[in-house]
Amino acid sequence: MAGRRPGQTQTRDDILAAARNQFGQRGYNGATIRGIAAEAGVNPALVHHFFGTKDQVFVAALNVPVNPAVMVELITQGPRDNIGERILGLFLGLWRAPETRQTFLALIRSVANNEQVAGLMRQFLEQTVVGPVSKALDLPPLRLTGAASQAFGLAMARYVLAVEPLASATDDEVIALYGPVFQYYFTA
Amino acid sequence: MAGRRPGQTQTRDDILAAARNQFGQRGYNGATIRGIAAEAGVNPALVHHFFGTKDQVFVAALNVPVNPAVMVELITQGPRDNIGERILGLFLGLWRAPETRQTFLALIRSVANNEQVAGLMRQFLEQTVVGPVSKALDLPPLRLTGAASQAFGLAMARYVLAVEPLASATDDEVIALYGPVFQYYFTA
């Protein structure tokens, strides 16, 4: 934490930022090392130099400081009667912060076109989300996949497709619209 | 309708079927003319010969006999108190038929990674679905984008991600789970 590190740091971070943006805009398949390098203002070979293969660049770019286990904790701990609104609050907050927003966009776009990423996401949902939350809240797993599907659809419609009037709605309007739905999914 | 047409037809249809499958599995960006030709067992040049550019192949492959206006009619006409289940029945039926299933898969995968397709989908939803249905049923447009988002999310989770236990659930279980949600979106 004391003193700044020499040279390298800046370029490396530039590449990482460019990667997050490119993967977010185009997904794994659509983004290119060359595109990332161009946006970062460096040579394509440098991207490989710092992060290795495209796979590894992807992992590095998406390694954002959001701990899923903590999120699950936050959700399962609080009062049950407003769990829908609480989840939406967390969700919308993550979509408001640029870093997590880019991460989520990248994941959605990649899941839709890349079998490998889709496999990872499926595993993550089944093992880290649906399983634990189902036990913690004593809900049928099917209910939680319902909630997950609505979260996916909301992200898709509001942030990827940007269909109106949903895209321009305020966060409060979104909470009012989707609150009852998530409350339903989390009520036995 | 009387008598069968000569030669050409078979190969042309083979290419079209292969195109539907490839676009469904990989989306617009991921599918290749060469991949389509290989699956159809023909030369890549033939694909161009019959359908022109990749854009035109895409349009031809997705030109499936589903009239959106008719679907909207079906939904807005019937009784209001079971509209959720009726929509789900139509929806699941379309995902059961191979041709429409491939079409929908292609659209979802392409929307997520292709700005042009996303634009078309956005326009379609706003002008052909949300607008008309909102007027016909006297519902706020925002409600209908909510329903659309849930439809997208259901398709994504069940058919693209195939997350369990949703992917293996029966249609009846899906109707039981999502029925109340769609009913909510379609109730003022």
Next chain:
DNA sequence: GTCTATAATCGGATAGAC
């Protein structure tokens, strides 16, 4: 640390022979 050069593929599209 940064870049040039290049290998090895793969992509869409076209011209033109048969």
Next chain:
DNA sequence: GTCTATCCGATTATAGAC
């Protein structure tokens, strides 16, 4: 109708100079 041959561009990745 069907295919061979080919153009031209873009991609990931590596080797190695400076």
